[in-house]
Amino acid sequence: MSDGDDVRGRLIQAAGPIFAEKGFAQATVRDICAAAGANVASVNYYFGDKEKLYFETFSHAHRCRVRQTPLPPFEPDQAPEEKLRGFLRSMLQRLFEPDERTRWEHELLLRELVQPTGIMEPLFEEFFRPMFTLLTGIVREFVGQEPSEADVHRLSYSVLGQCLFYRVGEHIVRKMHDQPELSREFTSERVAEHIFEFSRSALQGYGKPASMRAGPTGREADA
Amino acid sequence: MSDGDDVRGRLIQAAGPIFAEKGFAQATVRDICAAAGANVASVNYYFGDKEKLYFETFSHAHRCRVRQTPLPPFEPDQAPEEKLRGFLRSMLQRLFEPDERTRWEHELLLRELVQPTGIMEPLFEEFFRPMFTLLTGIVREFVGQEPSEADVHRLSYSVLGQCLFYRVGEHIVRKMHDQPELSREFTSERVAEHIFEFSRSALQGYGKPASMRAGPTGREADA
DNA sequence: ATTGCAGTGAAACAGTTGTTTGGAACGTGC
DNA sequence: GCACGTTCCAAACAACTGTTTCACTGCAAT
Numbered sequence: 001m002s003d004g005d006d007v008r009g010r011l012i013q014a015a016g017p018i019f020a021e022k023g024f025a026q027a028t029v030r031d032i033c034a035a036a037g038a039n040v041a042s043v044n045y046y047f048g049d050k051e052k053l054y055f056e057t058f059s060h061a062h063r064c065r066v067r068q069t070p071l072p073p074f075e076p077d078q079a080p081e082e083k084l085r086g087f088l089r090s091m092l093q094r095l096f097e098p099d100e101r102t103r104w105e106h107e108l109l110l111r112e113l114v115q116p117t118g119i120m121e122p123l124f125e126e127f128f129r130p131m132f133t134l135l136t137g138i139v140r141e142f143v144g145q146e147p148s149e150a151d152v153h154r155l156s157y158s159v160l161g162q163c164l165f166y167r168v169g170e171h172i173v174r175k176m177h178d179q180p181e182l183s184r185e186f187t188s189e190r191v192a193e194h195i196f197e198f199s200r201s202a203l204q205g206y207g208k209p210a211s212m213r214a215g216p217t218g219r220e221a222d223a
Numbered sequence: 224m225s226d227g228d229d230v231r232g233r234l235i236q237a238a239g240p241i242f243a244e245k246g247f248a249q250a251t252v253r254d255i256c257a258a259a260g261a262n263v264a265s266v267n268y269y270f271g272d273k274e275k276l277y278f279e280t281f282s283h284a285h286r287c288r289v290r291q292t293p294l295p296p297f298e299p300d301q302a303p304e305e306k307l308r309g310f311l312r313s314m315l316q317r318l319f320e321p322d323e324r325t326r327w328e329h330e331l332l333l334r335e336l337v338q339p340t341g342i343m344e345p346l347f348e349e350f351f352r353p354m355f356t357l358l359t360g361i362v363r364e365f366v367g368q369e370p371s372e373a374d375v376h377r378l379s380y381s382v383l384g385q386c387l388f389y390r391v392g393e394h395i396v397r398k399m400h401d402q403p404e405l406s407r408e409f410t411s412e413r414v415a416e417h418i419f420e421f422s423r424s425a426l427q428g429y430g431k432p433a434s435m436r437a438g439p440t441g442r443e444a445d446a
Numbered sequence: 447a448t449t450g451c452a453g454t455g456a457a458a459c460a461g462t463t464g465t466t467t468g469g470a471a472c473g474t475g476c
Numbered sequence: 477g478c479a480c481g482t483t484c485c486a487a488a489c490a491a492c493t494g495t496t497t498c499a500c501t502g503c504a505a506t
Contacts, residue, residue: 025249039485044465114391124398150408154417158385165384168337168391185373194377198425205424262455267495
């Protein structure tokens with residue numbers, strides 16, 4: 001609904017990328033209306049005020065994402081390795097979303113997660129929690145022994161942090177590499193594979209002291 | 224210099240936390256002047272305009288940080304484990320900075336790193352690069368075999384991403400835990416120790432296929 | 447005492463913002 | 477034709493922004 005060429009739909013479609021790029025405060029209704037080819041007054045006519053337009057735009061993005069990318073495919077009998085790999089592939093694909101038309105939806109959701117305006121408060125459980133619960137479940141499968149709740153969270157944050165870095169640290173990454181290398185070496189697939197390898201090693205080594213881990217190189221930990 | 228109770232110094236001191244909290248665009252010179260107990264005109268009188276005040280505030284923060292926390296202590300003959308631990312401790316201490324008077328300095332630098340206004344462009348090499356070079360050096364020491372440049376970067380991003388998560392994902396962390404647990408389980412020391420363990424396991428397992436890890440067998444390289 | 451000048455502050459200025467207004471345009475049902 | 481409600485628009489509005497103006501202070505040098 002509301003994707004047509006009616007003004008209301010056009011406003012949401014125009015507002016999405018602008019809110020995603022500049023944030024709520026920096027985006028102006030004049031910019032949005034100009035991009036939508038609509039009059040300045042139309043925002044207030046159709047939505048009441050700017051904040052309600054933001055809310056509608058946000059929940060539109062949320063609904064689209066839930067519908068199109070429900071969650072990483074999970075099979076209860078899969079090995080935890082494959083679950084983790086699937087989770088990371090899905091996550092990185094979202095963060096690296098190449099499709100111009102839908103990228104802003106991820107950006108908007110992520111922006112709200114990192115610097116909340118408060119609009120997501122009610123949707124937090126629905127949007128973020130399922131993804132996080134899935135991750136903690138995978139982590140728990142990896143870590144054989146009984147870890148504390150705080151440990152599971154820290155481990156999950158470690159996995160999640162690696163992923164989010166490529167979005168929040170985008171400017172850093174872009175500055176450290178020239179364009180051709182960036183597009184060659186930092187595709188969503190390669191980064192996902194890297195984070196998978198990194199995290200698998202870490203998770204499997206969890207709880208084992210340094211001297212017990214690692215192979216024959218025997219770089220024993222002491223100084 | 225310029226920390227006294229002269230108006231110029233007070234303006235910088237007042238502007239720091241406000242810029243750090245709200246960002247350049249959202250912070251108003253009226254707010255800053257009110258906080259500094261100065262007249263609205265004083266910003267333009269002493270700095271020319273708002274942007275130059277931001278620049279002065281930023282480089283003040285930069286200079287203070289460089290002076291007070293030069294870099295994690297490095298000794299060339301230390302074991303890579305101890306270097307990594309030291310690096311992470313120092314990094315997390317900065318991110319968790321408890322001192323009200325200096326916290327904004329870290330926040331401002333980090334904000335500029337994540338969503339640059341462009342002011343840091345010339346200081347990027349001076350501020351970020353040394354820290355990153357130190358990290359890549361440690362990573363290289365861990366990974367025995369000769370890794371590609373891109374691999375070293377990805378590994379370093381994995382370490383860095385885990386740290387930055389506790390700042391950019393602050394709202395997430397805060398939402399997932401009730402207050403008392405948060406302050407007990409998520410101190411800078413505990414988080415640093417966790418990221419250290421996680422990363423050490425991962426780095427030592429780098430390049431070894433899954434089937435080969437955890438056992439005292441030979442080391443092969445793939446891909 | 448007078449001059450010169452850096453510092454101060456209340457007020458005004460010009461631009462941008464979200465929002466409101468009053469009426470024009472349009473189609474629909476009588 | 478005519479009344480009616482919806483949609484649209486140019487203009488205006490009020491609040492807020494960074495910036496400027498200008499008269500005034502205090503004080504040191506003349």
